[in-house]
Amino acid sequence: MSVRARFQETATELASAPVVELRGVSRIYGRRLTEVRALDDVDVAFSAGSWTAVMGPSGSGKSTLLHCAAGLEKVTGGQVVLSGQDITGASDAELTELRRRTVGFVFQSFNLIGSLTAEQNVAMPLRLAGQRPGRRVVREALAAVGLADRARHRPRELSGGQQQRVAIARAMVTRPAVLFADEPTGALDSRSARGLLDLLRSMVDDEGQTIVMVTHDPAAAATADRVLFLRDGRLVDRLERPSAHAVADLLASWES
Numbered sequence: 613m614s615v616r617a618r619f620q621e622t623a624t625e626l627a628s629a630p631v632v633e634l635r636g637v638s639r640i641y642g643r644r645l646t647e648v649r650a651l652d653d654v655d656v657a658f659s660a661g662s663w664t665a666v667m668g669p670s671g672s673g674k675s676t677l678l679h680c681a682a683g684l685e686k687v688t689g690g691q692v693v694l695s696g697q698d699i700t701g702a703s704d705a706e707l708t709e710l711r712r713r714t715v716g717f718v719f720q721s722f723n724l725i726g727s728l729t730a731e732q733n734v735a736m737p738l739r740l741a742g743q744r745p746g747r748r749v750v751r752e753a754l755a756a757v758g759l760a761d762r763a764r765h766r767p768r769e770l771s772g773g774q775q776q777r778v779a780i781a782r783a784m785v786t787r788p789a790v791l792f793a794d795e796p797t798g799a800l801d802s803r804s805a806r807g808l809l810d811l812l813r814s815m816v817d818d819e820g821q822t823i824v825m826v827t828h829d830p831a832a833a834a835t836a837d838r839v840l841f842l843r844d845g846r847l848v849d850r851l852e853r854p855s856a857h858a859v860a861d862l863l864a865s866w867e868s
């Protein structure tokens with residue numbers, strides 16, 4: 613094989629290589645009578661530059677899947693590979709370090725620090741990593757989410773949609789390999805939610821960002837590339853390039 617062909621093959625492999633992979637993952641809470649199997653033998657890979665929505669009824673294991681994939685929680689069985697590293701047996705210190713370098717998080721409730729300005733909030737992950745954040749890097753992260761003119765505002769001076777954009781800028785300032793989002797539009801009105809989903813879509817399409825998002829909202833799920841459906845801790849269904857109708861039909865079929 614020519615050097616050029618080999619190079620192209622390697623590039624293709626890299627482009628489709630999973631950023632996160634769960635292999636036969638189980639997560640059990642409690643013991644004996646109180647035992648809950650929150651994840652049950654889950655196999656799934658999240659490839660680079662893809663956006664996956666995770667859906668399922670309340671208690672089906674969506675947040676647990678997100679937390680295990682991000683190394684926030686240890687698995688009871690199976691293996692998790694994050695950014696090429698098997699994290700299954702990693703120590704808490706190793707996990708904290710790996711998360712800092714490779715993972716960004718966005719939650720339904722924004723979780724911004726109320727006493728800090730938008731730019732101070734965005735700078736926080738860099739400070740926690742022991743770096744002195746440059747103003748330019750922080751301002752660029754805010755500009756990327758359309759908030760260049762809100763850098764000095766505190767969270768209470770921003771709308772819900774703007775606060776969630778600050779949270780996204782904060783998650784992205786370390787340039788994580790994967791962004792995990794737990795119901796990111798759950799606290800937003802439909803217009804702000806649409807704007808936020810468009811922002812996430814452009815991060816995937818323009819920057820090749822990998823996103824894994826838990827959502828209850830069919831419209832949000834339909835903006836993703838793929839929908840996974842969990843039930844009782846098991847992956848029971850999936851849709852590729854779904855329409856909102858297809859997602860709603862899938863939900864209805866599993867609820868009936």
Ligand SMILES: Nc1ncnc2c1ncn2[C@@H]1O[C@H](COP(=O)(O)OP(=O)(O)OP(=O)(O)O)[C@@H](O)[C@H]1O
Binds near residue numbers: 642670673674677
């Ligand atoms: N720390 C814990 N201790 C004991 N059980 C837990 C714990 N965390 C989650 N569970 C249980 O594991 C199961 C899955 O929970 P999980 O939060 O992953 O579900 P979910 O699909 O995200 O639900 P929701 O849509 O309501 O947020 C549930 O039965 C829950 O009660």
